[in-house]
Amino acid sequence: MINQLITKIKTTGAPIVVGLDPMLKFVPEHIKKNAFAEFGESLEGAGEAIWQYNKEIVDYIYDMVPAVKPQIAMYEQFGIPGLLAFKKTVDYCKQKGLIVIGDIKRGDIGSTSEAYAVGHLGKVTVGNKSYYGFDEDFATINPYLGSDGVKPFIKVCKEEKKGLFILVKTSNPSSGEFQDRLVKAQVPLDGQAAGLKTSGDRPLYEIVGEQVAKWGEEHMGDSYSYIGAVVGATYPEMGMVLRKIMPKSYILVPGYGAQGGTGKDLVPFFNEDGLGAIINSSRGIIAAYQQEKYASFGPERFGEASRAAVEDMKEDLAQALNSR
Template sequence: MIQKLIEEITKKNAPVVVGLDPMLSYVPKQIQKAAFEEFGETLEGAAEAIWQFNKGIVDAACDLIPAVKPQIAMYEQFGIPGMVAFQKTVAYCKEKGLIVIADIKRGDIGSTSAAYAVGHLGKVTVGSKSYAVFDEDFATVNPYLGSDGVKPFLEVCKEQDKGIFVLIKTSNPSSGEFQDQKVDGVPLYELVGRKVAAWGEECMDGDYSNVGCVIGATYPEMGKIMRQKLPKSYILVPGYGAQGGTAKDLAVYFNEDGL
């Protein structure tokens, strides 16, 4: 799957991803009005508004960008209607030829993690049939529970040619409370990076692995270190713009091949 992402980035000359994190307050009033006229000021109305907003963004940007990243919490807050909007958004993006990176940050014990992996990246079995449920291309994964929580995702990635981005150093201000703590003199984020490298060897797709990582644009000095230590891993870099990351900061996250 990472090769497909690379192909799209190269074709469009745009190593960017558009976040689809629709807060209802961001949705233009005319879109909200139309949705509320049809469904009322209900969860269904809110879900319709964010779906129509997403559709407009995708229609405007799909020829320019390789990928989108919907943040699932923005849909979950509206319950089942919100999740329907999430599913419709994922399907529409794929219909438009975009790579979908589901920002779900899942991570749990083995059987639960397996259910997350199957639900988002794989296929669930129902009797004699199997179904791809959300069917995203990549998902973000929280490694805090260790290999037990990540390996089910690796298995699905290998079976279905999908990918994951493992959280290493996140962009939020308090990330250092845990991620910067040292274990035998080594920062925790670097230890996680070592595991990402090992997991990635199991899921190679050409020169790069289907196991990438997440390192915030707000910590370029750490991004530079981890880029050197993870030459085969793609780095998903949140935090550009509103959170403080700049274009200059982003340069250190790229390999010499521009990827």
């Protein structure tokens, strides 16, 4: 799946993932009106509204980008009807040829992580049969519980040729509260890139990044590992260091656009081969029609506005990468 992702990035020329994080305030009135007319102002109505909204956006952007990243929280907030909309979205995106990164940020101890892994990436056994639950292609996971929380995901990824993006340094303002804490080096640092400190105090995110690189060695694709990392666009200097620590890990970079990251901030996340990073934009694309820049499309043509926003983002990234 990492090989497929890279092929699609090359074909589209767009190292971009569109975050399908639908909030009701993004959904144009005409879609909400139809959904509520059929299902009422109910959880079912909300589920229908976000599903119809997603579907139209996907129809306008599926040929331009390699992947989408639905954020499950935005669906889970509507309970079961919301999760049905999540599942429909995942299935529809895969039908359209998109790679689906489930932004689920799960993580637990052994047998529980295994349950999440089979539910989102693998197959669960029921009697003599087995079934896919949500069946994303990649999932984001939280590393706070350590290796025995992560390895069950890697095991399922190996069976299914799927992948992970593990949280290393998140894009939010207070991510540093724990992730930036200076930690004493305790273990020999194998395979360390030249120029990095080998002893002394180092931030926790570097230690996590090193561990991601090690986990990644267990499940390699052709040129990159199936095990990637999440590093926020809002921290480009840390991105530069992490890029060296995890040379074979794809980096999923949230925080572009609405969260403040710009094209030039993203250069450090890429390797010399022009690969190694995929940049997420959520509301900047899916709610483009609400921005002044794309307001002329109007709410009825929100899908076209999203397409225009993808074009502009692609251009912004290409310029930044070409001028480095």
